[in-house]
Amino acid sequence: MTENRSQRVGFWRRVGRALRLRCPRCGCGALFAGWFQMPVKCAECGLDLRREPGFYLGSIYVNYGLTAFVVTVTYVWAMATGRGQSRELFWGMLAFCLLFPLWFFRYARSLWLGMDQYWDPDALKSKDPTR
Template sequence: MLKKGSKLYSILTGTCPKCQNESMYLDKNPLHFNKILKMNENCSHCGLHYQIEPSFFYGAMYVSYGLNVAIGIAAFIISFVFFDSNLKVAFIVIIASLILSFPFVLRLSRNIYINMFVSYDPNAKHK
């Protein structure tokens, strides 16, 4: 399921969507907040320019919105339905889960967005 060549591999690992040989990010750890959005300009293996056009990753905001809605709904269902909490506690759980998942959603939304436009090329050569 998670093998090189699949979109899911590139999305979950944050590797170049074209060759999947290196990370797109300068620092692989999303918990280093001062480097969370720092990306390489190009892939050193295949030469893919990550910033496909100016302000390319602004589109990732829409992906991030969808991911955050899904997390919020899941947090609500888990706290309100399964743990039978009141609405105030469910609201606090939603806010806490969104704050805790923020760095992961930020990176994941960028990974998903660039993978919508760039496909894996097994013949991508070093440039």
């Protein structure tokens, strides 16, 4: 299954598919077989989910960026409201920094893949003329 201009899926639809952990191209295939394990291809449309080596490094930026943003906003809010010295806030933010990226791992990868499919849907087709 290839995607042409008339089948081009909009940005927010791709975001919705990413948040449901579904294939960004067809919206049906599951992106994860377990908590951290991705299938090689989409079971519905055959989209290669492995991409190229290092492709998912970009998802780390998504994950780290959101984690840092939430911690920064929380810290600024805490300092502005006089709760910045709270020991509970410190331990809560530390726990957040450790646990949130683990939970968000799948969503970061899914969003990264969805962004790639949105901005460059034919990238793989140009590398492999048999697709």
